[in-house]
Amino acid sequence: GAGVSQSPSNKVTEKGKDVELRCDPISGHTALYWYRQSLGQGLEFLIYFQGNSAPDKSGLPSDRFSAERTGGSVSTLTIQRTQQEDSAVYLCASSFREFGQSEQFFGPGTRLTVL
Amino acid sequence: GENVEQHPSTLSVQEGDSAVIKCTYSDSASNYFPWYKQELGKRPQLIIDIRSNVGEKKDQRIAVTLNKTAKHFSLHITETQPEDSAVYFCAATSNAGGTSYGKLTFGQGTILTVHP
Numbered sequence: 565g566a567g568v569s570q571s572p573s574n575k576v577t578e579k580g581k582d583v584e585l586r587c588d589p590i591s592g593h594t595a596l597y598w599y600r601q602s603l604g605q606g607l608e609f610l611i612y613f614q615g616n617s618a619p620d621k622s623g624l625p626s627d628r629f630s631a632e633r634t635g636g637s638v639s640t641l642t643i644q645r646t647q648q649e650d651s652a653v654y655l656c657a658s659s660f661r662e663f664g665q666s667e668q669f670f671g672p673g674t675r676l677t678v679l
Numbered sequence: 680g681e682n683v684e685q686h687p688s689t690l691s692v693q694e695g696d697s698a699v700i701k702c703t704y705s706d707s708a709s710n711y712f713p714w715y716k717q718e719l720g721k722r723p724q725l726i727i728d729i730r731s732n733v734g735e736k737k738d739q740r741i742a743v744t745l746n747k748t749a750k751h752f753s754l755h756i757t758e759t760q761p762e763d764s765a766v767y768f769c770a771a772t773s774n775a776g777g778t779s780y781g782k783l784t785f786g787q788g789t790i791l792t793v794h795p
Contacts, residue, residue, distance in 0.1 A: 595781050606685075606768060606785040607723070620782055622680075655722065659781060667713070668783065670722040 566590070568671035570656050576677045577646055585641040585674045589658030596639050597657045597668060598623075598631060607655065613639060646678045681706040683771050685786025693794050698759050700789045702769035703751040709771040712745060712752045713783070717766045726767075727754070759793045766790050 569588045577583050589596050598610040609623040613633045624630070628646075633639040643650055653675050657668040682705040692698050704712075710731035715723035729736045729743045729752065736743050740759075745752040756763055770783040 597781065597783070599783075599785075606787045607770075607783070609782050609784065612782055623782075666781070667725050667728070668781070670715075670724070672722050 568656055568658050568669050570654075570671040570674050572674055573672065574675045574677075576679065578679050579648060580645055582642065582644045583646055583676065585643075585654050585676070587639045587641070587656030587658075587671060589637065589639070589656070590660075590669055591637075593658035593660050593669075594636065595659045595661065595666070595668075596633060597659075598639070598641050599655045599657065600652045601655055601673070602652045610641070610654075643676075646676075648678050651676055651678045681709060681771055681773070681784040683769060683784050683786045685769050685789060687789060688787065689790045689792070691792045691794065692759055694759060694761060696759055698754075698756045698763070698791055698793075700754045700767055700769070700791070701751060702753070702771075702786050703749075704771040704784075705750065706771070706773060707747075707750065708773040711772050712743070713770050714743060714754050715768045715770065715785075717768065717788075719765075723768060756791075759791075761793050761795050764791055764793045 571586045596613040599607040601607050611631050612620040615636045616633050628644045631641045653673040655673045656671045659666040659668045685702045713728035716726045717723040727741050729745050740757045742755040766788045768788050769786040772783050
């Protein structure tokens with residue numbers, strides 16, 4: 565079946581602009597995660613969704629970052645007033661169960677470049 | 680919160696040799712430890728995982744060991760091949776309740792290069 569998809573694959577924006585990144589999880593996966601990967605770095609947790617609610621937003625770096633999930637499926641990560649330090653690859657992952665011991669399947673990521 | 684340290688940051692081996700990557704974690708409540716392989720420009724993919732109720736798991740040339748007392752776990756790749764070259768990430772998560780279900784804390788990654 566189809567895996568996790570993300571769009572756009574690449575996004576170049578100017579400092580100060582807002583951007584929206586989209587994630588389509590695997591059908592039937594109740595848990596959805598956003599991570600950020602900076603160049604040559606590990607993956608940094610941003611936010612976790614269980615269904616449409618976000619019980620863990622602890623990784624969002626500032627109030628410029630927000631995310632929502634509708635219909636227990638698609639999720640959108642929004643970055644307002646982008647800064648150069650926001651440049652990174654944003655990865656989405658989904659898993660079948662909301663409990664921790666379930667494989668997370670990653671999307672291909674969105675490479676964000678803030679000029 | 681959880682903190683995961685991964686070593687080495689780079690590892691270079693000859694084809695056919697073994698490779699070992701080590702991770703330590705800080706949260707004794709962590710009980711699930713996956714390893715992901717990420718090839719250049721591609722998404723991370725799970726290669727093996729281990730739960731805290733076992734000490735070792737093996738899948739062909741790949742094995743993972745877990746020492747709960749010392750809070751460290753290791754990835755072992757035997758008979759390495761050039762196609763094993765990639766970045767490998769360890770991770771840890773806890774199923775201990777609260778709001779941290781499924782939140783993976785990743786190590787910084789190890790760049791493995793297998794020379795033909």
